[in-house]
Amino acid sequence: MxxxxxxxxxxxxxxxxxxxxxxxxxxxxxxxxxxxxxxxxxxxxxxxxxxxxxxxxxxxxxxxxxxxxxxxxxxxxxxxxxxxxxxxxxxxxxxxxxxxxxxxxxxxxxxxxxxxxxHPERDMGIRIANNMMSNNVLDYLELSEEHSIMEIKANERIAGNSLIQLDIRVKYGINIVGIKRGNIIMISPAATEKIEVGDILLVIGADIDINRFVKKAMG
Known part of the structure; x- marks a missing residue:
């Protein structure tokens, strides 16, 4: 139906x-x-x-x-x-x-x-601002006033590292819940998965922590 x-x-x-x-x-x-x-x-x-x-x-x-x-x-x-x-x-x-x-x-x-x-206008404004502030942020979905899911494009600075090596959860308090690599989508990727340049990381967490990760780890 x-x-x-x-x-x-x-x-x-x-x-x-x-x-x-x-x-x-x-x-x-x-x-x-x-x-x-x-x-x-x-x-x-x-x-x-x-x-x-x-x-x-x-x-x-x-x-x-x-x-x-x-x-x-x-x-x-x-x-x-x-x-x-x-x-x-x-x-x-x-x-x-x-x-x-x-x-x-x-x-x-x-x-x-x-x-x-x-709030379509507000949410679009936030999305555009995030995209303008970082070439790595591809898309943005607000979960609450302080938490979001973002699609972030992996660059050379983090490529070659596994998720466990990056230790993102401990260092930044955020989680990578998925990786898109070409036509392959990995949901809840293994901790040993190595990130490649161009991977699309699906990141969830507080906005302040995600932005800190983008600036410090990828900037």
Whole structure:
């Protein structure tokens, strides 16, 4: 069976989620209060509907409560985002992911029961800053305000050393949980595994410790 999602709000963020979910074979109901945005996704989403999701009767009539996961990607209208999330929660939608505009918005969303809260603009800003600060950092995923997973490209300074020789966990308090070498991906690599130039290291830990490792061990 296809996975089924509802995406509410078809701006840049919501629209990109719709496109990617459809690309990966999911069934997607796309909703926005602006008809021109809905028209844009009429040929992309499984269903594209003009609707005001702050109206509980509208949400009920669309059968949204029967979907497993709803993404609330409403843009600037924080009130509509909060009201929509509250209605979805009260109707018993199993998983609700909401785009937050700021930290205050996130606090409210968490209080009313949003399962996942994302800050796409903030997270992208952090990701770009990390990439600009180090040529070795390829990608970044925030786990919390202080912890992340980063993809780091191994250079000559650490190449030829095994994980046990680098002793990263003791020296920096971080863990290498995976290594990508060409088409080969090693999950939980052995301590004796030697790092090669160009290996992509999947590193998890506190941001401050990961950055210390990048500067001191690889800088």
């Amino acid at each position: 296809k996975k089924e999602f509802v995406v509410i709000g078809l701006g840049r963020f919501g629209g990109s989620i719709v496109r990617e979910l459809v690309k990966q074979g999911a069934a997607v109901m796309a909703i926005d209060s602006h008809s021109e945005r809905v028209d844009e996704f009429a040929q992309i989403a499984t269903q594209a509907i003009v609707a005001d999701t702050t109206d509980e009767s509208v949400i009920k009539s669309l059968g949204i409560r029967n979907f497993e996961h709803v993404i609330v990607a409403i843009g600037e209208d924080i009130q509509s985002s909060i009201l929509t999330t509250l209605i979805l929660k009260e109707l018993g939608v199993p998983q609700i992911t909401v785009k937050a505009q700021n930290d205050y918005h996130e606090k409210v969303l968490r209080k009313i029961g949003a399962d996942f809260v994302v």
